[in-house]
Amino acid sequence: MAGRSDKKFCSDQCRAAAGNRRKISDEGEQLMRQVNATLRRNRHLLKQASPLGKTTIRRTALELHGFDFRHFTHLYRARNGNTYHFCYDYGYMLLEEEKMLIVNWQQYMGK
Numbered sequence: 459m460a461g462r463s464d465k466k467f468c469s470d471q472c473r474a475a476a477g478n479r480r481k482i483s484d485e486g487e488q489l490m491r492q493v494n495a496t497l498r499r500n501r502h503l504l505k506q507a508s509p510l511g512k513t514t515i516r517r518t519a520l521e522l523h524g525f526d527f528r529h530f531t532h533l534y535r536a537r538n539g540n541t542y543h544f545c546y547d548y549g550y551m552l553l554e555e556e557k558m559l560i561v562n563w564q565q566y567m568g569k
Contacts, residue, residue, distance in 0.1 A: 496529045497545055504548035504560050511562035518556065 467473040481487050503525050507515055521527075530543040542549040547563040 496526050501545040508560035
């Protein structure tokens with residue numbers, strides 16, 4: 459071993475491997491990774507379904523591709539009382555007849 463006498467790892471590879479093992483063993487980290495993956499997938503599906511930023515589709519169209527309605531980043535309540543569920547910058551509002559309106563966040567919607 460070369461370098462400082464008090465170093466903890468023999469190389470950068472050993473240090474990185476130890477860090478990876480620590481992350482894998484932490485259940486909280488695993489849950490966060492799973493939730494983040496679900497949020498990213500939800501956002502991707504919303505973006506894919508509405509490339510122009512606003513569209514109406516059937517709820518089952520997203521469910522068939524693995525959309526998880528339990529996970530979203532935030533809610534937005536419009537002045538007219540409508541509530542939108544957002545996955546980062548793409549959101550949806552549930553409509554009648556199992557349909558949903560997909561929107562892209564616009565500055566005029568919020569702050």
